[in-house]
Amino acid sequence: MAGCLRIQVESRNGLCVLRVIGDLDFLAAEEFAERAEQAVLAVPGPVVMNLSCLTFIDVRGARALARVTQTLPAGRQVVICSCPPDVRLIMDVLGLSLNYLPADYLPADNWIAPLSRTHELVNQVQDARLHASVARLHAQGVLDELMNVSIRLASTRERTGLIREQGQQTMASARAARELVLRSRQEKALS
Amino acid sequence: MMADMWSRGSVPGWAVSADEAGRLVLDQAFDADSLHELRNAVLAAAVDAGMPDDQAAQVMLAVHELAANAVLHGGGAGWARMRLVGAQLHCRVSDIGEHVPDGQAHGTGAAASWQVQPGHGLWLVQNIADNFSVASSLGGSAVNAVFAVREFRGGVSDQ
Numbered sequence: 001m002a003g004c005l006r007i008q009v010e011s012r013n014g015l016c017v018l019r020v021i022g023d024l025d026f027l028a029a030e031e032f033a034e035r036a037e038q039a040v041l042a043v044p045g046p047v048v049m050n051l052s053c054l055t056f057i058d059v060r061g062a063r064a065l066a067r068v069t070q071t072l073p074a075g076r077q078v079v080i081c082s083c084p085p086d087v088r089l090i091m092d093v094l095g096l097s098l099n100y101l102p103a104d105y106l107p108a109d110n111w112i113a114p115l116s117r118t119h120e121l122v123n124q125v126q127d128a129r130l131h132a133s134v135a136r137l138h139a140q141g142v143l144d145e146l147m148n149v150s151i152r153l154a155s156t157r158e159r160t161g162l163i164r165e166q167g168q169q170t171m172a173s174a175r176a177a178r179e180l181v182l183r184s185r186q187e188k189a190l191s
Numbered sequence: 192m193m194a195d196m197w198s199r200g201s202v203p204g205w206a207v208s209a210d211e212a213g214r215l216v217l218d219q220a221f222d223a224d225s226l227h228e229l230r231n232a233v234l235a236a237a238v239d240a241g242m243p244d245d246q247a248a249q250v251m252l253a254v255h256e257l258a259a260n261a262v263l264h265g266g267g268a269g270w271a272r273m274r275l276v277g278a279q280l281h282c283r284v285s286d287i288g289e290h291v292p293d294g295q296a297h298g299t300g301a302a303a304s305w306q307v308q309p310g311h312g313l314w315l316v317q318n319i320a321d322n323f324s325v326a327s328s329l330g331g332s333a334v335n336a337v338f339a340v341r342e343f344r345g346g347v348s349d350q
Contacts, residue, residue: 004227023230026259027223056230058255059312086248093318094310 005032009039016043021053024061033064040072046122047072048101052082057090066096075125213276216240221258222268229271230255233282240275246341249319254282256312257334260305261286265332278343279321281335288331305332 005022081101217236221229237247261269265286307313322337
């Protein structure tokens, strides 16, 4: 049952360390996915998922675990550590490839070697995000300018229409006046 | 009460040839609440039958997936039996069957719930077992998965 599975999350050296403890089977899969996603959102940093206390996993559990690692917000790295061999076997048979930490770095508590590289990657991601938000700001400015131009164009078109209408009216009255003059001339000639 | 339902002959169409052969190492009912106990019992029985730990874990996974299928699609409960026949471990999981509405073709309801789809539980069992078969009838379905005990030393089974 769901009671057989626990999730622990803590911040360690700027990493979000998530421990999955107990049996992750089809009964616990959905609740696990929800709780893991919430837990990961609560603690910043690259995610280290520690599976050393994962005592059992079935097909639906494996799918839920893979889904959690794939649906993290952009920029959140995730790495799996201390994956028990039978858990790894199911993942491999099902063709679910996870980002496993090489065995050399185990256990995660002593995970120092890749940390600098992680910081570098995090910095790069933050830079890229900054660039993206600046670009978005520029794009917004261009969009606003375009909007202004289109409003002005619309009002110009409206005025042009009005002027044309007035011109047509003037022409019509001029034609009427000319006809009047012609008729009065004819009458004069007859008399 | 449950034991009566699964006693020999009560459900027609089940293969019973392997049912009585060999040594019974597990005979246990299960539902959603007792799957954890079932897994522990299966693991212990497989080790007891002489299996190495990693293969026993695979048998536990296979029986769990079959039981999960029975819980989800086979009426919510079932029965697991394991027999050691020679150097082979025969695992049989039976469910109590879904209610088949009147007018629906006989057996289609039960058979549909035991179809093998790539990447799903039954598919996994089919992949890790040496032999796999499904028998369905109106009273429910029974799945047989057979595992050849690796590094079988014989003596363990007869003690």
